[in-house]
Amino acid sequence: QKEVEQNSGPLSVPEGAIASLNCTYSDRGSQSFFWYRQYSGKSPELIMSIYSNGDKEDGRFTAQLNKASQYVSLLIRDSQPSDSATYLCAVKGNTGKLIFGQGTTLQVKP
Amino acid sequence: GAGVSQSPSNKVTEKGKDVELRCDPISGHTALYWYRQSLGQGLEFLIYFQGNSAPDKSGLPSDRFSAERTGGSVSTLTIQRTQQEDSAVYLCASSLAGQNSGNTIYFGEGSWLTVV
Numbered sequence: 001q002k003e004v005e006q007n008s009g010p011l012s013v014p015e016g017a018i019a020s021l022n023c024t025y026s027d028r029g030s031q032s033f034f035w036y037r038q039y040s041g042k043s044p045e046l047i048m049s050i051y052s053n054g055d056k057e058d059g060r061f062t063a064q065l066n067k068a069s070q071y072v073s074l075l076i077r078d079s080q081p082s083d084s085a086t087y088l089c090a091v092k093g094n095t096g097k098l099i100f101g102q103g104t105t106l107q108v109k110p
Numbered sequence: 111g112a113g114v115s116q117s118p119s120n121k122v123t124e125k126g127k128d129v130e131l132r133c134d135p136i137s138g139h140t141a142l143y144w145y146r147q148s149l150g151q152g153l154e155f156l157i158y159f160q161g162n163s164a165p166d167k168s169g170l171p172s173d174r175f176s177a178e179r180t181g182g183s184v185s186t187l188t189i190q191r192t193q194q195e196d197s198a199v200y201l202c203a204s205s206l207a208g209q210n211s212g213n214t215i216y217f218g219e220g221s222w223l224t225v226v
Contacts, residue, residue, distance in 0.1 A: 049214070088152060096141055
């Protein structure tokens with residue numbers, strides 16, 4: 001079992017729709033959870049971080065964490081073509097080691 | 111600049127040669143990470159340095175790979191006897207103390223390695 005798992009996609013949504021990206025992790029001791037966005041040929045950039053169960057909202061983005069189910073998700077409301085990218089889920093354990101999932105490719109069609 | 115700096119940005123090397131990739135983290139950042147990303151793939155963890163602690167080398171794929179961090183700052187990733195499957199972008203990242211969940215991790219622009 002991979003430490004951090006994501007569906008590779010591609011996930012295709014029409015412009016204006018909600019995109020839902022999901023991630024599961026194996027280490028129950030994980031403390032911190034991150035979503036990064038990566039455009040082709042570029043380095044990852046941080047979108048959201050979440051540390052406690054529940055929802056965290058920032059603009060059009062909402063991160064959701066359920067530690068009991070070892071599940072973290074990212075919702076993108078009012079999706080725009082510029083949101084088309086690969087979204088990487090990352091999980092940090094208590095030693096500080098940060099592990100990434102394989103990423104989900106999102107395509108937002110005009 | 112104030113960001114994570116990596117060099118070289120691009121490197122083409124012949125199979126069997128050794129290569130060194132350099133990472134200069136953000137000043138004051140005690141945590142430093144190396145990842146490898148092959149085309150169309152996710153980020154593969156290689157190694158993690160945190161202050162003066164022994165590095166977590168659990169992601170290094172073989173004994174041809176090694177990394178060091180001198181003086182708690184600059185890090186060098188060395189790949190000996192390169193193989194074609196080593197072709198990838200090597201990403202370095204740094205943050206304030208890695209164990210602190212609130213510290214943002216910043217990535218460099220990567221070193222693109224091609225082994226021919």
